[in-house]
Amino acid sequence: MASVVIAVQLALGIGFLVARLSAPVDESSASVEPSYSAQAYAQMQGILTSRGVALTRRSKAAFLAGIDPASTAFRATQERLYDNLGKLPFSTLSYVLDSSQRLRLPAAAAAHYGAAHTYVGLVQFTSALTGFDLVPSVEVQYLTFVQRGTRWYLAADSDLDSTDQRTTRGLWDLAPIDTLTSENVAVVYAPDQRALAAQCLAAAQRAVRRVAAVWSTGWTHEVVIIVPEPSMVAQLTSSGSDLTQIAAMTTAETTGAGGPPTGTRVVINPPAFRTLSRFGADVLLTHEITHVAARRTTSQSTPLWLAEGFADYVGYLSTGLSARSVARELAADLAAGRPLGDLPLQSDFDGSNPRLASTYQKAWLACRLIAARAGQAGLIRFYRMVSEAGTDPDTATATGLREVLGMTTPQFVAAWQSYVRAQLTPPRT
Numbered sequence: 001m002a003s004v005v006i007a008v009q010l011a012l013g014i015g016f017l018v019a020r021l022s023a024p025v026d027e028s029s030a031s032v033e034p035s036y037s038a039q040a041y042a043q044m045q046g047i048l049t050s051r052g053v054a055l056t057r058r059s060k061a062a063f064l065a066g067i068d069p070a071s072t073a074f075r076a077t078q079e080r081l082y083d084n085l086g087k088l089p090f091s092t093l094s095y096v097l098d099s100s101q102r103l104r105l106p107a108a109a110a111a112h113y114g115a116a117h118t119y120v121g122l123v124q125f126t127s128a129l130t131g132f133d134l135v136p137s138v139e140v141q142y143l144t145f146v147q148r149g150t151r152w153y154l155a156a157d158s159d160l161d162s163t164d165q166r167t168t169r170g171l172w173d174l175a176p177i178d179t180l181t182s183e184n185v186a187v188v189y190a191p192d193q194r195a196l197a198a199q200c201l202a203a204a205q206r207a208v209r210r211v212a213a214v215w216s217t218g219w220t221h222e223v224v225i226i227v228p229e230p231s232m233v234a235q236l237t238s239s240g241s242d243l244t245q246i247a248a249m250t251t252a253e254t255t256g257a258g259g260p261p262t263g264t265r266v267v268i269n270p271p272a273f274r275t276l277s278r279f280g281a282d283v284l285l286t287h288e289i290t291h292v293a294a295r296r297t298t299s300q301s302t303p304l305w306l307a308e309g310f311a312d313y314v315g316y317l318s319t320g321l322s323a324r325s326v327a328r329e330l331a332a333d334l335a336a337g338r339p340l341g342d343l344p345l346q347s348d349f350d351g352s353n354p355r356l357a358s359t360y361q362k363a364w365l366a367c368r369l370i371a372a373r374a375g376q377a378g379l380i381r382f383y384r385m386v387s388e389a390g391t392d393p394d395t396a397t398a399t400g401l402r403e404v405l406g407m408t409t410p411q412f413v414a415a416w417q418s419y420v421r422a423q424l425t426p427p428r429t
Helices: 002-012 038-057 060-064 072-085 107-112 191-214 230-237 278-294 304-316 328-335 356-387 393-405 409-424
Strands: 014-021 090-098 118-129 137-148 151-156 178-181 185-189 223-227 246-254 262-268
Touching: 038 060, 038 072, 038 090, 038 118, 038 137, 038 151, 060 072, 072 151, 137 246, 137 262, 178 191, 185 191, 191 223, 191 262, 191 278, 191 304, 223 278, 230 246, 230 262, 246 278, 262 278, 278 304, 304 356, 328 356, 328 409, 356 393, 356 409, 393 409
Parallel strands: 014 246, 185 223, 223 262
Antiparallel strands: 090 118, 118 137, 137 151, 178 185, 246 262
């Protein structure tokens, strides 16, 4: 029965890794604005500093004190944000204005403020969840300040949303939230998703233990799961892809300077996730939490087939399923005479790919082959070596294959093709 179920699950229960740039600055639309006085910048930074202090000291009045009195809709969202953030175990909270950047308001937004002086600034919001984040994450917010008389106020965080400079938002920015927590898992969810959140909490607890048994260092062995309203998934993951085949995604904040990613979260796509059995949910969350564990090692040198194949390797490691049970779609492709081709490209993992399940199965079998030849420790060594190479994925892969398996890339591809056929071809009767 498990082999029948898994075929359905692999069509809908596939995770992938997305990284959001935490500090994108469009130099073409940013300019230094010398006409703003040091006092004005000090006022604006003072508002931001007060927000961080107010969150720490739990003072809603202080958090809202700097909000523009005329921006009633924005004030309402900030009241909700304050309530939401108070439900999360933050150890670090701060806002810092980059006064060297002044961004242009779109015409419609500028008209909204009339003749009032405005300033749109790039603000870095630094935060860390106690026990879950090894280092704080830095998210970019594009905030509008407006001058009323001699005083500056915070008026909006969405005036640049129509451009490429959008404020980074979590679920707590978009809607009311609740939380469920255990010793090593925190689930942040939209209130009407409570039943699914409870399912995710239980599955994630099991998954953390399975992942820690394989990848033990470089992460906290704790994970944050986000369970949003279905309509919010694309916004939370900054994804423009078709998500109908994707049941969960791993997101992280990365800096333009190439530093390690931070703020890694697993975002659930409720419609797809609900199609999974307990077995499928366990495999999927083990896959996604493998991304969480390996995220500080994973880099631009890591080919996507290795990142996804390794996550599936850990996901299926203790299930006892055969290759034909797991890779049913790929086996069907081979039986239909479709060519196996090369190792999957990054574009093959797009959510709109009708053979997305087969793509993941190819990647899984590639990692399974490396483990069969070099052992599980050899596969982990290969992953780390490729990811830490600091070169392009093809060069990094070639180096890793030579060092770990003593093979060239063409030799490995040929061995993988033979391995896939041997694993998926039914025995003759």
